[in-house]
Structure formats: structure tokens, C-alpha cells
Amino acid sequence: MELALAGNTSTLRKRLRTAALLFMLAWPAAAAVYAFLVLNYDPSLVSLADRLLPPSFAHPLGTDHLGRDVLTRLLLGARQTVGYGLLALIAAVAIGVPLGIWAGFKGGLADRILMRIADAFLSFPDTIVAIVLTGLLGAGLENLLLAILVVKWVSYARLARSTVLTERGKDYVLMARINGLRPGRIMSKHLFPHLIGHVLVLASLDVGKIILLISSLSYIGLGAQPPAPEWGAMLNEARPYFQAQPSLMVYPGLMIVFVVLLMGLLGDYWRDKFDVRKEVRP
Amino acid sequence: MSLLRAQRIHKSYTTGTPVLLDVSFALEKGQCLGLVGESGCGKSTLARCLLGIEHIDDGSLLFEGVPIHGLSERRLRPYRKHIQAVLQNPSAALNPKLTIKDSLLDPYLQFGDQVRLRHFQYANRHDFARQLLEAVELPAALADRYPHELSGGQKQRATIARAISIEPSVIILDEPTASLDVLSQAAVLGLLDRLREQLGIAYLFISHDLAAVHAMSQAIMVMQDGAIVDHFRKEELFDSERHPYTQELVAMFE
Amino acid sequence: MSLLTVNRLSIAGPRQPIVHELSFDIRAGEWFAVVGQSGSGKSVAASAIGQLLPSNLKATGEIRYDGRNLLALSPADMRRIRGRQIAYIFQDYQGAFTPFHTIGRHFDDVQRLHLSLSKDERRQQAESSLVFVGLSEEVYDRYPSQLSGGQLQRAAIAIALLPKPDLLIADEPTTALDSVSSFRVLELLSRLQKESGCAILFITHDWRHVRKYADRIAVMKDGRIVEAGDAQEVLHRPRHPYTELLIQSSPSLSRFNRLSSSEVTS
Numbered sequence: 001m002e003l004a005l006a007g008n009t010s011t012l013r014k015r016l017r018t019a020a021l022l023f024m025l026a027w028p029a030a031a032a033v034y035a036f037l038v039l040n041y042d043p044s045l046v047s048l049a050d051r052l053l054p055p056s057f058a059h060p061l062g063t064d065h066l067g068r069d070v071l072t073r074l075l076l077g078a079r080q081t082v083g084y085g086l087l088a089l090i091a092a093v094a095i096g097v098p099l100g101i102w103a104g105f106k107g108g109l110a111d112r113i114l115m116r117i118a119d120a121f122l123s124f125p126d127t128i129v130a131i132v133l134t135g136l137l138g139a140g141l142e143n144l145l146l147a148i149l150v151v152k153w154v155s156y157a158r159l160a161r162s163t164v165l166t167e168r169g170k171d172y173v174l175m176a177r178i179n180g181l182r183p184g185r186i187m188s189k190h191l192f193p194h195l196i197g198h199v200l201v202l203a204s205l206d207v208g209k210i211i212l213l214i215s216s217l218s219y220i221g222l223g224a225q226p227p228a229p230e231w232g233a234m235l236n237e238a239r240p241y242f243q244a245q246p247s248l249m250v251y252p253g254l255m256i257v258f259v260v261l262l263m264g265l266l267g268d269y270w271r272d273k274f275d276v277r278k279e280v281r282p
Numbered sequence: 283m284s285l286l287r288a289q290r291i292h293k294s295y296t297t298g299t300p301v302l303l304d305v306s307f308a309l310e311k312g313q314c315l316g317l318v319g320e321s322g323c324g325k326s327t328l329a330r331c332l333l334g335i336e337h338i339d340d341g342s343l344l345f346e347g348v349p350i351h352g353l354s355e356r357r358l359r360p361y362r363k364h365i366q367a368v369l370q371n372p373s374a375a376l377n378p379k380l381t382i383k384d385s386l387l388d389p390y391l392q393f394g395d396q397v398r399l400r401h402f403q404y405a406n407r408h409d410f411a412r413q414l415l416e417a418v419e420l421p422a423a424l425a426d427r428y429p430h431e432l433s434g435g436q437k438q439r440a441t442i443a444r445a446i447s448i449e450p451s452v453i454i455l456d457e458p459t460a461s462l463d464v465l466s467q468a469a470v471l472g473l474l475d476r477l478r479e480q481l482g483i484a485y486l487f488i489s490h491d492l493a494a495v496h497a498m499s500q501a502i503m504v505m506q507d508g509a510i511v512d513h514f515r516k517e518e519l520f521d522s523e524r525h526p527y528t529q530e531l532v533a534m535f536e
Numbered sequence: 537m538s539l540l541t542v543n544r545l546s547i548a549g550p551r552q553p554i555v556h557e558l559s560f561d562i563r564a565g566e567w568f569a570v571v572g573q574s575g576s577g578k579s580v581a582a583s584a585i586g587q588l589l590p591s592n593l594k595a596t597g598e599i600r601y602d603g604r605n606l607l608a609l610s611p612a613d614m615r616r617i618r619g620r621q622i623a624y625i626f627q628d629y630q631g632a633f634t635p636f637h638t639i640g641r642h643f644d645d646v647q648r649l650h651l652s653l654s655k656d657e658r659r660q661q662a663e664s665s666l667v668f669v670g671l672s673e674e675v676y677d678r679y680p681s682q683l684s685g686g687q688l689q690r691a692a693i694a695i696a697l698l699p700k701p702d703l704l705i706a707d708e709p710t711t712a713l714d715s716v717s718s719f720r721v722l723e724l725l726s727r728l729q730k731e732s733g734c735a736i737l738f739i740t741h742d743w744r745h746v747r748k749y750a751d752r753i754a755v756m757k758d759g760r761i762v763e764a765g766d767a768q769e770v771l772h773r774p775r776h777p778y779t780e781l782l783i784q785s786s787p788s789l790s791r792f793n794r795l796s797s798s799e800v801t802s
Contacts (some may be wrong), residue, residue: 171374172385177355178333179444180362180392189388193379297788305596321714322684461712464741468785490714493744493789534719535744535789 021265041069043076044227052245055090064248065241075230080230085210088145091151101187107267121154134222144223164191197274208260216258231255283347284308285484286452291341301327303509314485316499318492322417324508325488326503329456334358363393366445370457372437376429382440383425389448397448435466455487500514504528539564539735545597547580555581555759562735569738569746572756578739586618590728620650623696627708629688633680639691640676650699686717707739743786755779785796
């Protein structure tokens, strides 16, 4: 009884989650199609005559304080915020995971050095390190991405290392050695599959955090520079007009919330997908 | 020339008490040599030394007359195609994230181009995996399953299939039935016995179960506190000149 | 004389029945063995005797002991019987000991619950029973992690037998041990049984642990007893094919020898 009930709840939860995922994916997709078919604005085209217009067919979400089309900027902002966020993340994973696997598998001096570096990075909050680094390198999206990369690779290296540490003592790794596999092959064939799930879960949670980081640093002027259509920067630009046109802040804010939530759900989904034991029922 | 020969092997851990004490034996081609002892007597350490997982302190290990002790992992690798292993716990010995087929083909993908298989003739990898599973009396459909979908006995058969896949000259069997239930134990022992006949592979059969060792082996060694205290042919087990410890074991299993 | 009578005992889980109308009796002072594969319901039946079933399993039927139905006893009444008159030892000897208490403390707990002895008497009794099961007195001050599996199981037996129970329920006590330690534990149980006269209900999947010691045997399969009777009778003239299969599968020196040599020649 209890087991059957638990099974039902989890199916229900899964269905709800799939529905939410589809909805959230469908919404920006529809917007993108709409933008492609209907809108054809230059996101940076200033037109002071059209400033702070309310929504209309020509401008579905209205215009901002410089008369630029808000929907166009929001959609292009996705490329900036989400696109660059993903880029930074992929780079962090690509550096962190191999280093972590290698350190965990080899152990010894290399492992100790790597982990001390990681500890040093982890002892400061992400935001602080990112602010300091962009401060040093100069404001701008590229430098911000570099800062994010520097901050984020550490957690992937640690995750990979700890997973490898728990797995490498198991008999199947020993058998792989006895079967003549080279260390590189043991790492890629036998250890890497144990990481994919963990890494994707952490990564999808991290995308949200990175998007928030890009947006907040752009908001305080350290990230994307005007007139780039980045959501955080848009929020910042809309701030003086909050009284007159609150929707200017609401739209980019909602975009950020949506994407962060979406990534959280994606993380959940991936965690289930990469657990090969999911179908076992006692 | 013996297939695998151990000469006066010594090993101790940092605590100082010896784990292996002057261990010598020879394993002949196609023979099953049994090794009996209580848990903690050093028999698993001996297995790990023979497999090059641990190094010996003194003495020598010869494979077909060539010393293989103290070799680096890289230098030892060519010998791994001749010396395979089946371990006690099949659930741990199969990677839970890989299908049975992927685990099964590990040695073949490594050494397939260096060995000439006499027993298996196959069209492609999938066909080979199917034949291996059939050789250990498992349904071919298990190839695409994951380890957790198999019973303990089935998993152990799969690890046996992996060990025989490159037709090695020796398989070290380290308590291969200890984690199985009684019915699977008997079935797996029977399978191992038939495979040895068919493929001409020599076994070092390590177990705490004298009855199983006696049934499987042509010669038996008895280990106590890291030393081999008795070494005899199967027929000599009940002889009166057996070591007292051996006689004690015999009394337990009668 | 029958010590404990199990009458049409059925045990049902949340989804399906596990044990079907089991009936057997245990005579005073005998070694009664229940043999079966894992999942045959033998351990569950043994737990039902001491009301040790998990809460999602329901037992019906009757277990008569000392004129009372054990299934109908209140938990408080059961506690007075369990441990004193009916003692248990389990397969999981590690789980039976609290890792941060010494072996002596475990003795003390049982002694204070069931016996009225002074502090010195308790220690003396514990140490002599440790020696009795082949351990040294020093074990009293050791922690469970400092002992081997065989030693812990011996200590568990010593503790279980302290209150001089009528019946010791041994649920796979040797399964987690290697065969040499197993045989030593079995020898010990057999000796203690002869000396103390307590009956043993011995649950096992390994035929070899039955062959030498059991007086009577019941073979269980899928929640039912498929064959029961005098040990020698069952061993030498098994009537049920499943019993025969179990006997064939458990290697003893003489028997397995014959089995494999016939396989080699054929």
C-alpha cells in the first residue's frame, strides 16, 4: 500500500514537472517565433519620440526610456544572459571535471595541490570573487565571464574528485585494471558515467546562479555595458522609470525568475534520467 | 615449465606482522589448484599479489618462467591477458552504470587484437557478447541489461564470462561463490568446472570451503596465518599424515 | 514433550501472504532446524515467535508456549518472556551490538533486566561465560569493533544464554561468517545445548549446518513447509524433490566428491 502510494505520488510529480517544463519551454519558443515573424527592430535603435510607449501590436511589451522595443531587447537579452551564462558554465565544467577526475584517480601531490587551490577559491563567496576580478580586469561582459569561469571550475573539480574517490576503491575499477584498461580509459569508461548525473544536476542549478550573477553584476554596472540588451542591465536602466513604467522592471525580472526555475526543474529531470536504477521497485 | 610459479613469497604490511610467509607453489597448465584457509589468513592478499595489485616484499613470481613481480602497471599490462580474475562480490565487480555487454567486452576491447581465440568465433561485438553469455548459460537478452537487474548468481556468471572472454591461461578465483546462495553456489561451481575442461584454463581456486575446493581441484594447499602449512593431491586429503590443521578442517566438513 | 507449538501460523505482508498455515512443534532440549532459501519465509516465521515482526506484517494463527498464545500476549508480557525464556541470536552480529558500548556493558544490560545479581557477581558471571564460549576474560572490556565476526557471534551466544532460556532461536547465526568460524560456532552451540538442555530453533539456508547437529528438520519453500521429520530420515530419504535439490547443492566432502567426479566422467 505505502509503496504503491509513493509510486503514484512520484508519477504525479513527474507529470506536473513535465507539464511545467513544456510550458516554460513553449513560452519563450512562441515569443521567439513571434519575434522572428512580426518584429524587426534594432535593439539599440534609439527613438526618443517612441519612449515609454504602452503595449501595442507594433510593440507588444511597449518601449523603454529610449524608445527601444522591450520584447526585442528581452529576447536578445536571452542570448546575452543565458547564452553567455551557459558558455561560462560549459567552460567551467570542461576544465573542472577532467581536473577533478584526474586528481581523484591519481591522488598524491597533484591531488593535494589542486585541492588546496580549490579550498582557497571556495573560502570566498562567489559574488565577492567575481566583483573583485571584474573590478581588477575592468567592467565588461567578457571579463565577467572570465571571473565566473575562475569561480565556478572549482566546484566541478571537487565534485568530480569526491565521486571518483568513492568509486575508485570499488572492485569494478580493480577489475578494469585486471582487464588491462589504461588509466585514461578507466577514467572515461568507468568513472565518468558516475559523474554525468551529478554534474548535470549541479550545472543546471548553477546556470540559475550564474544568470543571477551576470544580471546582478550587470545591474551594478560591472557586467554588460549599455546599450547591450542584458536583463540585469535592462533592470538597471529601468530603475529611474519604475514609477512611470513599472513593467520595464517586471519583464526582465520575470525572465530571470523563469529561466532560473526552468533550470532547477531541468536539474531534477536529469537527476532522474541518469539514475539507471530508477525503475527498480523493491 | 609451470604456467605460474611463486617462489618464497614474503609480504608484510607496515604493522610488521607478515601476511604472506615463504609462500611457494606452482600452477600447471589446465590445472585447478585449490587454496583453503580462514578469513584473514592471507589468501586474498596472495590473490592480489598474483594479480599485481599489490607488490611482494621478497621472493619471485614467474609467468611461464618470466618474472612478473615488481613490474610497473604499464609493463605488467601485456601479462594481464593471460591472468584474469573472478572476485567474491559480483555486485561490486560490475560497474553499475554500464550494461552487462559493456562490462563484458572490457578485456576483449583491450586485448582482442593480441590474442587468437580458439573457442569463440563471432561476426561482431554483439554476437561475441551473446556467445559469451551463452557460454556461461545466461540468456543473450541480458547483454543490454544493467547489473542491478540481475540476480547474484547471474552477475557472477557475467563476471566469469568476462574472465574467459580472452581465453586466458590462468583465472584467479577469489571466493567466487561466497556471496551466493546455496543453489547458485553449486551451479556456479559446476559451470566453472566445465569451462576449465572446455577451454583448458588453469584455476587458482581460493575459498574457505574445503568441500568446494576438494570438489574442484586436482591439488590443494592449506594456508594458516600467511603460510602454506599443507600441500597435497586431491586423493591425499584423507591421509593420516595430513597437517593437524588440515585434519581439523576435514573434520568440520565431513 | 513439546515446548512450543506453532499452529496454522500465517503471516501476510502489505501486498501478499509470506507464510501459509505453518504448523510445527519444538520439543524441549532438541535441535530443530528450519532450512530454506532466502525468501522462503523462515526468518519471518522465527520473528513472529518473539513478536519481532515489522509493523507492516500481520501474523494469524497460534503459537503456544507455556500454556499461552504468544501472538496474543501484550508487548509487556512478551518482553518478560523474550530474552529470558526465549532468546534470539541473529545473522547480523554487528547490528546486535551497540558500537560505543563495551561487550561488558551488553552483558550488564541483560543481567540487570533478567537476573538479580550484585555488580561483582555480574562481572564474574559474564567473564566466566565468556571463557565458556571460548573467549578470554579481557573481551569484557573490549568494544565490538575490536572483535572478529566469529568472536562477536560467540559473545552474542554467551549473552543470549545467560538467563538460561528454554529456547534459543538462532536466525542464520553463521551466514555472515566464513565456514571455519561457522563450524566453530556450531560446535559451540551444540556443546552448550547439551550442557544447558535448551532447545534450539535453528534457521539456515545451508544444509551443512544441519546435517551434523539437527534432531529434526523442516524444509521451507515459498512460505510452506514442504517436508518435515526426523533429521536422518529427511537427510537420507528425502521425499520432496526440493529437499533433494538442496541436499545435492550443499557440498560435503564425501558427497560433493562423488557428484563432481561423475560430472567429469560424463
